[in-house]
Amino acid sequence: MRKASRLFEIIQILRLARQPVTAAMIAERLEVTIRSIYRDIAALQAMRVPIEGGRGIGYILRPGFDLPPLMFSIEEMEAIVLSLALLERTGDDELKQAAKRVSSKIAGAVPPPLRQTFDANALHAWGFAAPSAGTIDLALVRRAVRDEEKLDLSYRDEAGRTTQRIIRPIALIYYAESANIVAWCELRHAIRNFRSDRIEDCQPTGLHFKGEGDRLRQIWVDGWETPAPGG
Structure with a gap:
């Protein structure tokens, strides 16, 4: 979790709490170290967020501080x-x-x-639920799309052949039976769709394609268009 997101989460936890919350409790909730929470709270206090308390006794958010209200119909x-x-x-x-x-x-x-x-609890969504993605972590894919990071896939095609692919993921589509990664495939030099249930392994590469995501998504969208009759 990035620091900006973590600071927001800490404010939310304290805002909803009815009693002091210890750094250990926050750390467990956010899956980070207690030391990180101490640093984050000090950073929030430096930004004049009215957090009171200390080590061993817990922290509270002084009444009167809130994030902008959510106004929905x-x-x-x-x-x-x-x-x-x-x-x-x-x-x-x-x-x-x-x-x-x-x-x-x-x-x-x-x-x-x-x-x-x-x-x-009056609105429900019934129907078939997709199984867990299994060998692939979809959270990793979503982060790679956001960060424009290449992924290394072991991919099994429809005929059962497995190939190694370096891809530039640009979108993730959720279907009932599986999720599909839309990506530029460096092996095929084209936009391809990769079904999550056919991915045998997926690893980050540490290599990025910064600034290319929008252009590749436009190529993908342009491919949806069907030529007019006689065109």
């Missing part, structure tokens, strides 16, 4: 609830956990009348 809240429920049907375990955290944060931030949309 009833229909917008219902759209959010249903969208979060649909994430349960993907094979992306990290996104499922993120959906639960989003629900908790929004429920704690919105006014009581809107909070009833969450508490009522």
